Amino acid sequence: MADRVNASWYRMATEYGLFDEEREFLLGLNCTHPEHEEHEEDGWAWVRVRLLDGWDLVASEVVQLRSGFAALFTTRFVPEFTAVSLDGRMMMNTTVWGNGTVSTIAIRP
Numbered sequence: 001m002a003d004r005v006n007a008s009w010y011r012m013a014t015e016y017g018l019f020d021e022e023r024e025f026l027l028g029l030n031c032t033h034p035e036h037e038e039h040e041e042d043g044w045a046w047v048r049v050r051l052l053d054g055w056d057l058v059a060s061e062v063v064q065l066r067s068g069f070a071a072l073f074t075t076r077f078v079p080e081f082t083a084v085s086l087d088g089r090m091m092m093n094t095t096v097w098g099n100g101t102v103s104t105i106a107i108r109p
Helices: 002-016 032-039
Strands: 024-030 044-050 079-085 089-096 103-108
Touching: 002 079, 002 103
Parallel strands: none
Antiparallel strands: 024 044, 024 079, 079 089, 089 103
16 A cells, blocks of 8 residues: 555656655644643644655654544554645645545645
8 A cells, every 4th residue: 555655646746746846845744742732732833844765655654644533443554644835836635534545635726
């Protein structure tokens, strides 16, 4: 699954203009630490990132990219995240559905 999700995400990101010249974009992350949730304000942040060679958004199993919804029905890592181009003209969302499938949508004006 990881290879298919990564390949589809990259194809769409390239085709619809997510990356700038340096392959940078904004990634929406929940930065709230689970042990301190009750004491912190909303931990959501847009973080400027660069896609490096050897990237892997799915198999990396980065906690901030993990679907909270999918954790209700599986222990395997399932990604769920949103990305926006630096110019704000394009947004992509990778999400998991109730049947366990993962899809990515791109929104452009």
